[in-house]
Amino acid sequence: MDNPAGSLVAEFPRERTGLLPALQAVQEIEGWLSSEALAAVAEHFRLPVSEASAIATDYEVFRLVKPGSHLVRVCTGLSCRLTGGADHLRTLENRLGIARGQTTSDDRLTLEEADCLSMCSLAPVLEVDGTCHGRVASAAVERLPMWFGTRRPFAVNADASDFPQVHPVGRTARERLADLRSRAEARARKRPEFRFLVQGGSCGEALGAGEVVKALRLLTAMRGLAAEVLDxxxxxxxxxxxVVEVQRSGWPRLTFTGLTKDAVPDWLSALVGGEAPLTRFDGVCWNDEGWRGLPAVSRHPFFAAQRRVIMERCGHLHPVSLDDAILSGGYAALARVLDDQTPEDVIERVKACGPEALAAATEWEVCRNALATTPSYFVVNGEEGRCGRFTDRHLMEGDPQRVLEGLLIAAYGAGTNRAIIHINGTARFSFDRLARALAKAQAAGLIGDRILGSAFSFHVELRRGPRGFVGGEEQMLLRSIEGQRASPETTPLPPPEVGLWGKPTVISTIATLAALPPVISDDSGRTRILSVSGPVSRPGIVEVEAGTTLRQLLFEVADGLRDRRPCEGVLVAGPSDVLLSPGSFDATVESLDAFSAGAGGLIAIPAGEAPGYLRPRGLTRDR
Structure with missing residues (x-):
């Protein structure tokens, strides 16, 4: 094979499980899957070309027609449609003289419609040459060429050199974790005086946070400030x-919002130049009193009604820093489990935490009882790719070590020794940050053989998939990992007993795993994470008590619709989308599972704009 695709796929093992990742890698380099590329992939995996082509056809992410030099995708998911996404698509069609799915006559640009780009809180969203842009106004659509770039092949830097291989000492898991913590504290004492955490990940890139990072690094250097500016x-x-978080010894944590590169000089001068009030800038202080004119978090309109337990570290730590996670209590729940609890204890503890937890723990129990047919697997559905649901990406990008700790606790209960975390191939930041977090956890002995000196060993593989899978599509998820066609079995086998490669398999979600450390630490209460989007004033990710009503979420936390139009209903985004009428707004978030089990998002619908395929339904506080 003398073509580029042949050289690229040669790097993959020839087992069929590598088929879909190989197809993705080829498309990222060449922009599409040519007949020559498909032939090279088929030859490497010892498949008929017709079968490789059929599999590529099954997954919408694969492109079998060569695109133009630039690829523009307009999101028309519900949140984007309600905020102008469909108008942007029509504008581009008229301006370019082509319809969606077509390429200009000079092969310069291909225009596509995207079902959902999983950035609903920044709607409307456009993707240009692989980079997303959020809150896109009509004027920006007219200046589209300013976003043209070179499509980047996917690459991950999983270097753990800033956390070298260590062998923690101690007689128990707690003592070994304490040793890791003491090392982290020693490194933390050497940090610069100031620490600036600039909102990164998917949201940050889509809003242009990279320019703020550059400006802040330049200005702190010019001022001679001892500072680190982190993503x-x-x-x-x-x-x-x-958003920029400021951390300095002796100061409360400060979070500033709405910053731009042009505002950074004035803001930095006010922040470090004296003790004057900071009321000219929007922000919040993470204490009970406030500080220099900034309100305390308990008085902030977005945070006041929330109780952050699972998300308590999101935004406050450097996501890929294992030191930050350990210094914030990371892996303490795992150490407690390894020292004090049997797998059966873990299962019973989780069963007592509500219907979703009961279902998850029961699946672990079934898998554990089937261990005579080892090996067994733990599969994590790492990104569901459903319109209105983007909590998984937020957790993977914001606190990947919590996700890994939850996975270890769940695997200990289920008796599995190997995990595959399946992540939607479009979720670049989720994969990158989990990969880097995993490398550091392995270097510290938190993942691998005899974890923290215990008898428990566990190994994790990250896998990029061609799409996301919603609840109810577990068989399709497993077939994707196996490199099979996407069509589900006629009579699906129950995954706990006969799952991946016919072995006992547990399938879990990111949100379920992230909730486990607080459960073990007796600090869970009953909170729920939901994404809120559509034309509301404050879209985002929230964590609230289970008894919080939809009305509180929509009109207090999210501050209602932007233009104060009446709200016709709210779409409950889950495995089965359901539109609830205003008569249901006094129902609690806990009751959402009555209509859509595993619901993870809410999309507010203005009057007169409900999708035609949905009919409003009622949900009372008691039902």
């Missing part, structure tokens, strides 16, 4: 523009 994560305030 942070989103606090959940997706609507607040670019």
């Amino acid at each position: 942070g994560a989103c606090h959940g305030m997706c609507s607040a523009g670019i």
Whole structure:
């Protein structure tokens, strides 16, 4: 094979499980799957070309027609449609003289419609040459060429050199974790005086946070400030523009919103130049009193009604720093489990935490009882790709070590020794940050053989998939990992007993795993994470008590519709989308599962704009 595709796929093992990742890798380099590329892939995996072509056809992400030099995708998911996405698509069609799915006559540009780009809180969203842009106004659509770039092949830097291989000492898991913590504390004492965490990840890139990072690094250097400027994560305030968290010894944590590169000089001068009030800038102080004119978090309109347990670290730590996670209590729940609890204890503890937890723990129990047919697997559905649901990406990008800790606890209960975390291939930041977090956890002995000196060993593989899978599509998820066609079995086998490659398999979600450390630490209460989007004033990710009503979420936390139009209903985004009428707004978030089990998002619908395929339904507080 003398073509580029042949050289690329040669890097993949020839087992069929590598088929879909190989197809993705080829498309990212060449922009599409040519007949020559498909032939090279088929030859490497010892398949008929017709079968490789059929599999590529099954997954919409694969492109079998060569696109133009630039690829523009306009999101027309419900949140984007309600905020102008469909108008943007029509504008581009008229301006370019082509319909969606077509390429200009000079082969310069291909225009596509995207079902959902999973950035609903920044609607409307456009993707240009692989980079997303959020909150796109009509004027920006007219200046589309300013976003043209070179499509980038996917690459991950999983270097763990800033956390070298260590062998923690101690007689128990707690003692070994304490040793890791003491090492982290020693490194933390050497940090610069100031620490700036600039909102990064998917949200940050789509809003242009990279320019703020550059400006802040330049200005701190010019001022001679001892500071580090890091690519942070989103606090959940997706609507607040670019967010910067400031950390300094002796100061409370400060979070500023709506910053731009042009505002950075004035803001930095006010922040470090004295003790004057900071009331000219929007922000919040993470204490009970406030500070220099900034309101305390308990008085902030977005955070006041929330109780952050699962998301308590999102936005406050450097996402890929294992030191930050450990210094914030990371892996303490795992150490407690390894020292004090049997797998059966873990299962019973989780069963007592509500219907979703009961279902998950029961699946672990079934898998554990089937271990005579080892090996067994733990499959994580890492990104569902459903319109209105983007909580998984937020957790993977904001606190990947919590996700890994939850996975270890769940696997200990289920008795599995290997995990495959399946992540939607479009979720670049999720994969990158989990890969880097995983490398550091392995270097510290938190994942691998005899974890923290215990008898428990566990190994994790990250896998990029061609799409996301919603609840109810577990068989299709497993077939994707196996490199099979996407069509589900006529009579699906129950995954706990006969799942991946016919072995006992547990399938779980990111949100379920992230909730486990607080459960073990007796600090869970009953909270729920939901994404809120559509034309509301404050879209984002929220974590609230289970008894919070939809009315509180929509009109207090999210501050109602932007133009104060009446709200016709709210779409409950889950495995089965359901539109609830205003008569249901006094129902609690806990009751959402009555209509859509595993519901993870809410999309507010203005009057007269409900999708034709949905009919409003009622849900009372008691039902």
